[in-house]
Every structure is written in C-alpha cells, then in structure tokens.
Amino acid sequence: MSVLADMLAEVFREPTLAGVARELATLAAPLWLAALVGLLIGWAWRPRWAAAVAGHQQPVLAAAAAAQAPAQPSLTQATAADHLAVVPRAKAASSVAPVEEELAVSTPDLMHLRRVVEEKDGGPAWTHMMDRTLPTFRYQAWKREPQNGPPQYRSSTIFEDASPDVVRDFFWDDDFRISNTWDDMLLEHETLEECAKTGTMVVRWVRKFPFFCSDREYVIGRRIWASGKTYYCVTKSVPRPSVPRSSKPRRVDLYYSSWCIRPVESRNGDGAMTACEVLLFHHEDMGIPWSIAKLGVQQGMWGCVKRIEPGLRAYQTARAAGVPISKCAAMAHANTKFVADELTASENNTEAGSTSNNAQAEKPKHWTGNLPKVFVIGSVVALACTFDKGLLTKALVFGTARRFAGPGRR
Numbered sequence: 001m002s003v004l005a006d007m008l009a010e011v012f013r014e015p016t017l018a019g020v021a022r023e024l025a026t027l028a029a030p031l032w033l034a035a036l037v038g039l040l041i042g043w044a045w046r047p048r049w050a051a052a053v054a055g056h057q058q059p060v061l062a063a064a065a066a067a068q069a070p071a072q073p074s075l076t077q078a079t080a081a082d083h084l085a086v087v088p089r090a091k092a093a094s095s096v097a098p099v100e101e102e103l104a105v106s107t108p109d110l111m112h113l114r115r116v117v118e119e120k121d122g123g124p125a126w127t128h129m130m131d132r133t134l135p136t137f138r139y140q141a142w143k144r145e146p147q148n149g150p151p152q153y154r155s156s157t158i159f160e161d162a163s164p165d166v167v168r169d170f171f172w173d174d175d176f177r178i179s180n181t182w183d184d185m186l187l188e189h190e191t192l193e194e195c196a197k198t199g200t201m202v203v204r205w206v207r208k209f210p211f212f213c214s215d216r217e218y219v220i221g222r223r224i225w226a227s228g229k230t231y232y233c234v235t236k237s238v239p240r241p242s243v244p245r246s247s248k249p250r251r252v253d254l255y256y257s258s259w260c261i262r263p264v265e266s267r268n269g270d271g272a273m274t275a276c277e278v279l280l281f282h283h284e285d286m287g288i289p290w291s292i293a294k295l296g297v298q299q300g301m302w303g304c305v306k307r308i309e310p311g312l313r314a315y316q317t318a319r320a321a322g323v324p325i326s327k328c329a330a331m332a333h334a335n336t337k338f339v340a341d342e343l344t345a346s347e348n349n350t351e352a353g354s355t356s357n358n359a360q361a362e363k364p365k366h367w368t369g370n371l372p373k374v375f376v377i378g379s380v381v382a383l384a385c386t387f388d389k390g391l392l393t394k395a396l397v398f399g400t401a402r403r404f405a406g407p408g409r410r
Contacts, residue, residue: 103200104193104221109234111343116154116281117232117260126154132302136160137309138267141301143294150254151294152283157305159312160268162276164261168224168231169325170315171259171278172332174203182311184208187215191328192240199224199334202238206249209286215249216286224335227343230262231335237284254285 010023100106115121126142133139141155159167170176174189185207193202205218221238224231237255245251260279266272286293319325 103195103198103223104202104238105200105223105234105236109223109236110225110232110338113232113234113258113260113281114343116258117279123152129153129298130301132305134309136313139302139305150283150285150290151297152281153297155278155280155282155305157278157280157308158264158267159276159278159309160266161274162312162316164229164231164263164276166316166319167276167278167312168233168261169319169329169332170312171233171261172222172224173315173326173329174205175326175328176311176315176318180311180314182307182314184307189328192219192243194331196334198336199331201328201331202240204243213286213288214247217246217249217251218255219243219251220255224332226335226337227340230260230340233259233261250287252284252286254283256284257282 112121116123119126124144124146126144128140129143130139130141137157137159139155139157141153143151143153145151174186177183177186178189186205187208188206190204191201192204194200200221200223202219202221205220207216207218209215219238219240220235222233222235224233226232235255235257237253239253258281260277262277262279263273264275264277266275268274
C-alpha cells in the first residue's frame with residue numbers, strides 16, 4: 001500500500017489542476033484498458049444466457065428444456081385416462097382436460113416416493129430414533145437432517161389384523177380424523193379441487209399448534225397409486241395463489257407427508273399376510289426454528305402415534321357395521337393402477353440416459369473454451385504486479401483470480 005500512497009502523493013504535487021487530471025488519467029489508463037478488453041472478450045465468448053437476453057437463443061433454450069424433461073413411465077392405464085378434468089368443487093367441470101403433468105400430483109411424485117421407500121433417493125443415511133411394540137402393532141422411527149432443509153422423518157408401523165384397503169381409506173378420511181379426534185391437531189378441512197378418475201385432490205387444512213404459536217394452514221395436493229395391494233399415497237404442499245393468505249392461520253409452504261401401505265406377514269408366525277405395514281415419510285417447514293421443531297417431534301412423537309391405533313380399530317368397526325364412507329374416503333378408491341416392473345424398467349432407462357448424457361457432457365473441452373478465463377486472470381495478475389507491491393493485496397488479487405478459475409484449477 002506504501003507504493004500506492006507514494007504514487008498518489010506524486011500526482012497531487014502537480015502545480016496545476018490540469019496536471020493532476022493528466023496524471024490521474026495516466027494512472028487509470030491500464031484499468032480502463034483492462035475493462036475494455038474484458039468487455040470485448042466477454043462479448044465475443046458471451047454465455048448462452050446473454051444471448052437469450054438479446055433474443056437470439058430462445059428456440060435453443062426451449063429445445064434444451066424439452067430434451068432435459070424427465071421421461072414419463074408407461075402405466076397400464078389407458079392413454080385417454082391421462083387427459084382428465086380437474087374440477088374445482090364450487091365450479092362446473094372445465095371443458096379443457098389437463099394432461100397428467102398438469103395435475104397437482106403426477107407420476108414423478110410416484111417415482112420419487114418409490115425411490116425413498118427403497119432408500120435409493122440419494123439422501124443422507126437414516127438414524128434410528130425409536131422402537132416400540134404393543135400387542136396389536138409395532139412402531140419404528142428414523143430421522144435424517146439434510147444440509148439444506150428441515151429434518152426428515154421415516155417410520156414403519158405394522159398393524160396386526162388390518163387390510164391395506166381399510167388403512168388406506170382411514171388415512172385419507174379427513175371427516176373421521178375430526179369426528180374421532182385421533183388426529184386432534186386437525187381443526188378444519190376443505191376440498192378445493194378433485195379429479196374423479198385419478199382421485200387427485202387439492203385440500204385445505206387448518207391444524208392446531210401450541211398456544212405460543214398461531215395455527216397453521218396447509219394447501220395440499222394428494223393422490224394414490226396402486227400396484228396390486230400396495231398403495232403409494234402422496235401428499236405434499238402445492239402452490240395455489242387463488243387461496244388468499246392471512247396472518248392467522250399462517251400458511252405452511254413446505255410440506256411432504258407420504259405413505260407406502262402394503263400387506264406383510266403377521267408376527268403370529270402362521271405365514272398369513274394379515275398384517276399391514278405403513279411406511280411414512282414426512283418433513284415440513286412450520287416456520288419455527290428447526291432445532292425447536294426437532295425437539296418437539298422427539299418429545300411428542302410416541303404420544304401421537306399411540307392415538308392412531310385406537311382410531312384405526314374404531315374405523316374398522318364402523319366399516320364392518322356398514323357405516324357409509326365419507327367423500328374423502330371414496331376418493332381413495334379412485335387410484336391409478338400401475339405395474340411395478342414396468343415403472344422400474346422405465347426409471348432404469350431414464351437413469352441410464354441421464355448417465356450417458358452426463359458422461360458426454362464431461363468430455364474435456366477444447367483449450368479455446370478457457371480463453372476468457374485466461375485473459376481475465378492474466379489481466380488481474382498484470383494489474384497486481386504493476387499496481388501494488390504489497391503482499392496482502394497481492395494475496396487478495398491472486399486469490400480472486402484462483403476463485404474465478406474454479407475449484408478444478410486449484
């Protein structure tokens with residue numbers, strides 16, 4: 001910095017204002033020249049986004065986006081069934097039927113849930129939290145904490161003497177949740193949209209929170225897929241700007257709670273598949289610090305779980321007595337059938353294609369592709385050596401140049 005101070009002192013010793021201006025211009029000339037060269041080089045090798053701003057690459061970007069769109073698996077359901085009307089409850093049916101991807105919950109959500117069930121989603125490892133056993137059911141729970149996002153929870157509940165069909169309806173039946181109070185946090189629910197052919201729904205929930213928090217509002221899309229007697233039930237938050245926000249209850253924008261419901265062997269040891277396993281995957285951002293939310297889940301988890309089993313048994317009794325099912329439970333019957341092997345093959349093909357594309361993208365680039373970095377780094381280094389001899393400033397400038405070059409150059 002002493003060299004810079006000496007140079008500035010020399011400039012201001014000029015007897016006239018014109019002389020000071022001339023010396024400052026001479027001192028700044030290398031900086032202006034470097035900036036001009038950088039602009040020319042940057043425009044000559046302008047990135048795709050700069051060309052898109054100029055309006056020259058819009059077709060290219062559209063084609064690239066189409067090429068990167070994930071391939072949809074082939075389901076056994078007829079193609080015509082994928083073009084389905086989503087009907088707001090308070091309005092008449094729309095004359096234009098949206099395609100599968102326009103539904104609130106679509107096939108990629110099924111594929112993601114299957115990967116999570118099979119522990120092939122690429123997330124962190126699960127840490128065991130709890131293992132409790134009662135005469136009529138067993139409960140196990142795990143958790144994991146991604147780097148970016150709230151803690152995630154996974155649980156396995158095995159109910160003895162329960163069929164997957166009844167368990168599926170039980171979890172989908174919002175009316176019974178409130179009337180039986182097994183889920184005592186649910187205060188109100190409302191169906192906003194429904195698709196009678198796929199069973200896709202958009203519902204609004206208001207859930208009760210402790211006295212020191214305001215209640216929470218959820219806008220949730222949900223849908224069920226069936227492969228034999230195994231059901232994949234997806235529920236997740238969906239954006240609906242048409243639903244007005246309010247300060248109370250507070251809207252929860254990140255919510256994911258999905259189940260895999262399947263028959264399993266009873267622990268009686270007779271080999272009969274009379275038990276039912278529910279694999280639950282859950283995470284949400286409730287708007288409170290994640291550390292506090294995590295503590296609350298750990299303290300209250302078992303108390304909430306114990307309420308589920310009596311609620312299920314009451315539901316089984318009501319169904320056996322012929323009590324009519326609610327509209328919500330009836331929508332659980334309108335699920336989408338698929339063949340697991342076909343979906344797995346489609347996923348494998350998609351992953352293979354993605355791997356091939358990535359391998360092709362990672363081929364070494366021609367040295368001319370690094371010319372912009374070479375010129376910029378060279379200019380920065382030249383300025384560092386000419387402009388200042390101080391070690392601290394040089395370290396800063398060289399560090400900036402290395403960061404621009406990227407981690408692969410270190």
